[in-house]
Amino acid sequence: MNKYFIISALLAITVQLSAQKDTTVVDTFRFTTIKENKITPVKNQASSGTCWSFSALGFFEAELLRLGKPEVDLSEMFVVHHSYSDKADKFVRMNGTINFAGGGSFYDMIYAFKNYGIVPDSEMNGLNYGEEKHRHGELDALTESYVKTLIKNPNKKLSTAWKNGFDGILDAYLGECPKEFTVNGKKYTPLTYAQSLGLNMDDYVSLTSFTHHPFYSKFVIEIPDNWRWEESYNLPLDEFMAVFDNAIDKGFTIAWGSDVSEKGFTRNGVAVNPEVKKENLPGTDQAKWLNISQKEMEEKIYKVQGPQPEVKVTQELRQQDFDNYQTTDDHGMVIFGTAKDQNNTKYYLVKNSWGTDNKYKGIWYASESFVMHKTINIVVHKDAVPKEILKKLEIK
Numbered sequence: 431m432n433k434y435f436i437i438s439a440l441l442a443i444t445v446q447l448s449a450q451k452d453t454t455v456v457d458t459f460r461f462t463t464i465k466e467n468k469i470t471p472v473k474n475q476a477s478s479g480t481c482w483s484f485s486a487l488g489f490f491e492a493e494l495l496r497l498g499k500p501e502v503d504l505s506e507m508f509v510v511h512h513s514y515s516d517k518a519d520k521f522v523r524m525n526g527t528i529n530f531a532g533g534g535s536f537y538d539m540i541y542a543f544k545n546y547g548i549v550p551d552s553e554m555n556g557l558n559y560g561e562e563k564h565r566h567g568e569l570d571a572l573t574e575s576y577v578k579t580l581i582k583n584p585n586k587k588l589s590t591a592w593k594n595g596f597d598g599i600l601d602a603y604l605g606e607c608p609k610e611f612t613v614n615g616k617k618y619t620p621l622t623y624a625q626s627l628g629l630n631m632d633d634y635v636s637l638t639s640f641t642h643h644p645f646y647s648k649f650v651i652e653i654p655d656n657w658r659w660e661e662s663y664n665l666p667l668d669e670f671m672a673v674f675d676n677a678i679d680k681g682f683t684i685a686w687g688s689d690v691s692e693k694g695f696t697r698n699g700v701a702v703n704p705e706v707k708k709e710n711l712p713g714t715d716q717a718k719w720l721n722i723s724q725k726e727m728e729e730k731i732y733k734v735q736g737p738q739p740e741v742k743v744t745q746e747l748r749q750q751d752f753d754n755y756q757t758t759d760d761h762g763m764v765i766f767g768t769a770k771d772q773n774n775t776k777y778y779l780v781k782n783s784w785g786t787d788n789k790y791k792g793i794w795y796a797s798e799s800f801v802m803h804k805t806i807n808i809v810v811h812k813d814a815v816p817k818e819i820l821k822k823l824e825i826k
Contacts, residue, residue, distance in 0.1 A: 458736050459700060459771050461795055466767035466779060467681050468495040470503065472792030474785035476563035479532025479570070482655070483509045484783035485762030486539035486809070487548075489685040490629060492764060493811065496681055499628065505549045507556025507564075507604045508620070512546045513538040517657055518577050518596050522588070526581040529654035532570045536636065536685045536762060536809045537660035544631045546607070547620025553611045556604040569603045635815065635825060636662040638807040639670035641749045646822050651807060653759040662807050663823050667745045669816075671802060674765065674778070677814035684765040685809035686780065688796075689757050692804060699790035701780070703799040705739040737773045740799040748803060759806045769795055 470491040475484045483506040491502055513534055521530045542548070556564065576599065580592055610619055618626065643649040648661040665673070677684055695701040741747070751757040767779035778801055780794040812825055820826075 478564040478566035482534040492683040533655035547624040682814035687806040701796035743802040
């Protein structure tokens with residue numbers, strides 16, 4: 431066989447393989463980790479609306495690792511039990527005018543830790559009702575019906591038994607909160623165990639970025655799950671994002687509250703913020719001529735197979751979507767690092783609480799655009815905040 435023919439054939443094969451490789455790069459994400467801080471293993475909230483407890487405790491478990499302490503597995507359902515009980519009391523006192531559902535905020539865990547303590551998950555896993563995973567549909571329906579019956583006031587005044595009855599439901603499903611237990615041969619109460627961990631809840635701050643309140647002040651974020659009316663410090667968007675990067679660079683993790691109902695937040699480990707041009711949306715002449723439905727157009731736009739142009743997020747866009755209910759408070763997670771894709775686009779590493787049955791074993795890659803656009807608030811240690819920002823917020 432002619433050697434030039436052989437060389438030409440080999441070159442053709444090489445070009446073909448190279449083209450195939452390039453196509454693969456375009457059609458899939460290829461992530462490279464830039465910085466990764468320590469976290470505890472991914473858990474599974476399963477069919478419960480308790481991400482706020484899982485993410486807050488996951489954040490504080492990571493804080494203990496940062497401080498060089500042993501890994502611990504803390505009880506989400508201990509926090510849930512106390513928080514549901516407190517929420518019922520406030521709902522009744524407010525005559526049913528606040529939200530009563532399974533959701534909550536990071537502050538619920540902080541409040542519980544300070545006032546009730548904490549216990550290891552081995553002491554209270556919350557699975558007292560014949561299930562292997564958390565399934566709160568029945569529990570949430572019962573507790574909601576209970577408190578809604580109370581505010582109807584059928585006896586014309588509240589009985590002295592209502593709170594014990596409510597807590598009895600929680601005890602039956604989640605288990606009674608331990609009063610005393612032993613860890614490594616030493617006896618603790620929930621409060622003394624919390625103290626033994628060495629975390630000061632006053633060292634942690636909640637931050638956000640919206641324009642309907644003054645910057646560098648505190649305000650109560652107006653979301654239904656913020657039923658304790660926790661206050662957050664308000665920062666301009668550029669300074670808000672500077673906290674993310676400073677925290678990660680210095681070895682801190684971040685409790686992250688975000689909107690995951692967005693179509694760009696996939697169920698397979700990627701959260702992106704695709705740029706959608708109005709002229710390509712249904713309702714335009716082009717869409718009518720091509721007979722493209724809303725569903726078909728969205729499936730095409732949000733078929734996340736690889737990097738694509740993303741929204742250029744501004745302070746005004748964040749506010750607009752929050753005001754219009756297009757950015758909602760859906761889910762709590764933990765940000766613990768940064769990465770980049772094959773186009774050098776920046777992503778944040780996110781620990782979720784939906785188990786490990788996804789492409790990245792329970793970890794998500796959230797693009798910088800998504801995080802800028804869809805973050806409701808974060809909680810960080812105050813030492814993770816740049817000093818010049820702390821000064822503006824008058825935090826010492």
